[in-house]
Amino acid sequence: MNDVQPKATIVIFGATGDLAKRKLFPSIYKLYQKGKLSEQFAVVGVARRPHTDESFRHYVKETIEEATKQELMDDPFISHFYYHSLDATNTKSYEQLNELLTRVEEQFHIPGNRIFYLAMAPEFFGTITSHLKSEGLTATNGWTRLVIEKPFGHDLQSAQKLNEEIRQSFSEEQIFRIDHYLGKEMVQNIEVIRFANAIFEPLWNNRFIANIQITSSETLGVEDRGRYYDHSGALRDMVQNHMLQMVALLAMEPPIKLTTDDIRSEKVKVLRALRPMTHDDVDNYFVRGQYGRGIVRGQQVVGYREEHSVDPHSNTETFVAGKLMIDNFRWAGVPFYIRTGKRMTEKSTKIVVQFKDVPMNLYYRTSEYVHPNLLVIHIQPDEGITLHLNAKKSGESMKTTPIKLDYCNNCIDGINTPEAYEKLLYDCMRGDATNFTHWDEVAASWSFVDPISEVWENTKAVDFPNYEAGSMGPKKADELLQKDGFHWWSLNGTM
Ligand SMILES: NC(=O)C1=CN([C@@H]2O[C@H](COP(=O)(O)OP(=O)(O)OC[C@H]3O[C@@H](n4cnc5c(N)ncnc54)[C@H](OP(=O)(O)O)[C@@H]3O)[C@@H](O)[C@H]2O)C=CC1
Numbered sequence: 001m002n003d004v005q006p007k008a009t010i011v012i013f014g015a016t017g018d019l020a021k022r023k024l025f026p027s028i029y030k031l032y033q034k035g036k037l038s039e040q041f042a043v044v045g046v047a048r049r050p051h052t053d054e055s056f057r058h059y060v061k062e063t064i065e066e067a068t069k070q071e072l073m074d075d076p077f078i079s080h081f082y083y084h085s086l087d088a089t090n091t092k093s094y095e096q097l098n099e100l101l102t103r104v105e106e107q108f109h110i111p112g113n114r115i116f117y118l119a120m121a122p123e124f125f126g127t128i129t130s131h132l133k134s135e136g137l138t139a140t141n142g143w144t145r146l147v148i149e150k151p152f153g154h155d156l157q158s159a160q161k162l163n164e165e166i167r168q169s170f171s172e173e174q175i176f177r178i179d180h181y182l183g184k185e186m187v188q189n190i191e192v193i194r195f196a197n198a199i200f201e202p203l204w205n206n207r208f209i210a211n212i213q214i215t216s217s218e219t220l221g222v223e224d225r226g227r228y229y230d231h232s233g234a235l236r237d238m239v240q241n242h243m244l245q246m247v248a249l250l251a252m253e254p255p256i257k258l259t260t261d262d263i264r265s266e267k268v269k270v271l272r273a274l275r276p277m278t279h280d281d282v283d284n285y286f287v288r289g290q291y292g293r294g295i296v297r298g299q300q301v302v303g304y305r306e307e308h309s310v311d312p313h314s315n316t317e318t319f320v321a322g323k324l325m326i327d328n329f330r331w332a333g334v335p336f337y338i339r340t341g342k343r344m345t346e347k348s349t350k351i352v353v354q355f356k357d358v359p360m361n362l363y364y365r366t367s368e369y370v371h372p373n374l375l376v377i378h379i380q381p382d383e384g385i386t387l388h389l390n391a392k393k394s395g396e397s398m399k400t401t402p403i404k405l406d407y408c409n410n411c412i413d414g415i416n417t418p419e420a421y422e423k424l425l426y427d428c429m430r431g432d433a434t435n436f437t438h439w440d441e442v443a444a445s446w447s448f449v450d451p452i453s454e455v456w457e458n459t460k461a462v463d464f465p466n467y468e469a470g471s472m473g474p475k476k477a478d479e480l481l482q483k484d485g486f487h488w489w490s491l492n493g494t495m
């Protein structure tokens with residue numbers, strides 16, 4: 001873990017796909033530029049499309065230039081890239097891939113360390129991992145690791161099956177399940193804000209916190225992922241993974257040490273303490289939505305059912321709001337509200353921690369409303385924290401006014417926050433699995449989500465589409481909080 005310049009070959013299955021192009025190649029380039037990779041590294045791209053090493057290098061160069069808006073010229077970086085055309089289901093090609101890897105390792109003096117990054121559809125995961133083992137690609141003198149993209153299953157049962165298949169060839173310690181939200185700077189900051197500030201930790205419980213709200217809104221629709229998304233929906237696409245991971249980080253107990261196992265074990269406890277949904281509970285705790293036509297950032301857009309590769313009668317949700325209760329001593333009685341959706345008003349991920357009101361409003365005589373204190377953690381696009389307090393209005397005797405203490409992480413000159421994939425790839429190369437999800441977390445998340453999807457799949461949403469593109473979701477999402485005497489805090493900073 002201490003090797004600051006890890007030496008490894010990254011084998012990317014799905015190297016001609018969207019993820020490799022938009023995220024993986026630019027991230028590897030940035031790591032190289034920052035000196036986090038020594039010259040002892042190589043990338044071997046794998047996919048069916050024919051490419052020579054030269055044409056693949058040309059393709060990679062172009063994708064990086066497009067993503068980084070920089071010209072690569074004759075950068076030696078690109079000479080570390082190789083390509084092997086392979087159909088993932090064809091055993092024979094794995095032997096040839098192994099020969100290529102051995103050659104590349106000799107050329108760059110890489111001590112047999114291999115990362116197999118599966119940037120492919122999950123139905124291939126089992127086949128690829130079993131071939132990697134049976135054809136000897138995992139039998140090296142160095143370490144071997146497997147990086148797996150989401151979705152990790154469709155429900156608990158399919159996730160278990162997938163996990164068992166993978167575990168035939170890789171141990172849990174070798175498996176790095178990506179949740180890219182865990183690579184975001186401010187998601188990683190949650191722990192530090194909580195555990196490195198004496199003013200927050202004593203208040204971080206049901207005696208002082210009224211509710212916690214997590215919103216992750218997108219302006220994009222389903223783009224060209226209609227086929228995948230229409231079978232997934234927002235619950236599986238965003239809630240089962242990213243949203244529940246943020247809940248776990250916000251609610252976990254302080255770990256004994258900052259080790260991977262200690263942190264994961266605290267997160268798992270939170271996921272297990274989530275109050276399970278019975279089928280009858282679902283309507284009281286969760287709201288689903290689907291966007292219709294509307295205007296997003298001044299542009300007229302089509303409704304979800306009109307999107308490419310989407311069933312024109314689709315029952316799939318593109319929006320979810322939910323109230324989660326964590327049944328443990330720290331959080332009993334405190335609702336965690338989550339909300340996520342496509343084609344909403346703005347692209348934003350924020351966490352708002354609303355503290356309980358002061359025991360009595362001393363300023364009621366002047367008809368002053370004392371605002372609740374809020375801690376806002378801005379995950380994206382702005383990164384930072386804001387603390388909302390009350391102070392005296394200047395000049396006027398004992399009148400109150402809301403004030404904000406702001407810290408903006410990505411406003412500081414010279415700070416260029418690394419992209420989540422860049423950090424996660426580097427962590428994986430160094431063997432740090434802290435910001436990857438352990439199987440126990442995946443299983444607990446599916447257990448929570450499954451009853452909700454069962455109800456939604458079996459009952460037609462008669463009101464779909466129930467929110468206009470460009471809005472903040474269906475009215476029912478507001479009513480979910482109103483029932484408890486709360487409301488969603490606005491995302492644009494005004495209260
Ligand atoms: N794109 C994104 O932003 C995100 C993607 N993901 C996940 O990452 C994974 C990849 O997604 P994405 O890049 O978008 O998918 P794409 O469809 O763009 O790419 C799929 C890749 O798989 C290759 N491939 C398909 N079939 C085979 C086969 N039989 N043998 C060998 N290679 C094959 C394709 O290459 P070829 O046709 O040349 O064989 C291509 O390189 C998916 O699991 C997705 O859910 C997760 C989060 C975000």
Ligand SMILES: O=C1O[C@H](COP(=O)(O)O)[C@@H](O)[C@H](O)[C@H]1O
Pocket residue numbers: 180218237238349
């Ligand atoms: O995993 C996913 O996340 C993106 C949103 O990620 P962000 O970093 O842009 O917030 C979402 O668009 C996609 O549907 C989902 O698969």
